[in-house]
Amino acid sequence: MAGQVLASVTVSLTKLPANGNVGSVSLPSVPIYQLGNPQLRIFRPNWFLTLVRPGKEQPPDTAQFRVPMEMTKYDVKNYLEKIYNVPVGVVRTRIQFGSNKKRNHLNQKVKKPDYKVAYVQLAQGQTFTFPDVFPEKDQTPAEGSMEEMQNKFMEDEKQRQKLDPRRGGVTEWFGL
């Protein structure tokens, strides 16, 4: 236990919020970086990444993550490289604004939270495609089961309701 090497994440500059609300920040009381300070290292970071399916099609070497707002590009890169051993080429981030337009039953504006998206391009020619998490299940029910008999009954009923196919779609009230 004592000799165990913990994975450390080299962190880049992160600003503390001005109002000193320490509860929402994952790094308690970290002073702002000044020239000459040692490199800040975090062991066991309190950040969690979410791998998401891209809304728009991305190149095959790109993976899309939702990351906490406090993380920067270099944080994401170090996080993936040190903790998950993923060869990361380059990371680009953007902040997605969550809409404040919807209103609730009291006509108050309801804010959807903002979140940061990171596009991670993998190195060493690796590719990644988001897997199909909800594959289509085969709808045919098992042999001799209740569902199969019900389906068959419904189909027979529908068949009985249909008109004679020899009439060619002509309605019943035409004729003798």
Next chain:
Amino acid sequence: MASRCKLPLLFPKSLFKNLRFVHTEAAVTQPSYPPVVASLTAKSKSARLRQIDEQIQKICASPVEEKLSLITRIQRQKFVVYPQTFARNADRWYQHFTKTAYIPGLPEKFSVDSGEGSSPSPADQTEITGIDGDAFAEIRALVTRVILQEHCHMNKKRKPYVYKHQEQQMGPFLKNLVAELTYSLAKYNPLLLSSSLDFSPQVNFYWRRGQRIIPKGHRKGRLEPFRFQIDDSPHSQIRITQQLPQFNPMEASYTADVPLVPLAPNLMPLFRRQYDNHIFTGAKLPDPACYGHTQFHLVPDRYHRDRMLKQQQSDQVEVFLRANALASLFSWTGAQAAYQGFWSHEDVCRPFVSQAVITDGHFFSFFCYQLNTVALSVETDANNPRKNLLWGSQSQQLFQTVQDGEVLGLNDGVIKLLVQFLMNRP
């Protein structure tokens, strides 16, 4: 009865009249009404097609200057393609944008002669046409002198500040090298006597390729072509009065494979801007030296291989060089073709050939480009089997180090390739 057939009441005389002119051809009569074509001003698809057609005819019929101004007249949002880019795997994307196939290794003209690496004896250099052993020794001495001038003899008062090393040390070195080599080889290659050596010229090209459906806005649902613009400024270039000979016949490019990237260019990442569209080779239209010979590019500090090594992106070094050569040479040859009146609806009838040397002061990479087609827009590319070709070499070191006023490990292969490149002529 006289006859059994039923004749009409009024016997038509035209029955006999028609028999008279059976063996003569009908006389060509001029149409008395103008041809029925789609309207030009109606709010319909055929009217729009006719407008586009008329515009194309107008452009084809006008002289070259007017042609260029008509093609680059309207400003629209376009992708700005930077030859020296930080994007990963940029060479695949650029190959798709310019319909270029990459062929590793140089064409037979250069690769046969430069098979071996550094061979010190000048007797082996007789393979270069027109350069014998003594001349090559002279050139070798010249190169040594230039290297020593920059690394030893120049009295540099202070070390270059961060990110200024290439610009302040390697820039002048390359400038001296190019100038001295060009002037000394001018006595062997008469083409260089009437050539023009430009330093930091502007090379621009504007083209269209591919299309997309506009997702949002008042033009939603309509088709819009992707527009690209390259604004390049190589370190130096040599422009000549005659076209260099082709490396491969145009038909040989039909089988080359160009990587197809089905995604939108902005995923590269590539950004759009709107400003004036430029097509420029480095000199204005009336200049007699309108064809390109060789371009020299300097790798800036940001993309230096030592910095890439620190960022663990060493595999992107060659990718960067290829992308740089591809974009720069495509824009140069495309602009040369535009100066001759070829554009996307009037494809080139002969290939346009140019060469490039990309270096960071130590490592030299050589590239040759052949432009076979400039018809890259959607309508003209539908049945176009031609592809552009880029040949490229791996980067080789010119010299190892400079120690005590001596250049160690001077690579003759690189010097040979440089000389061959500059000696290339029709």
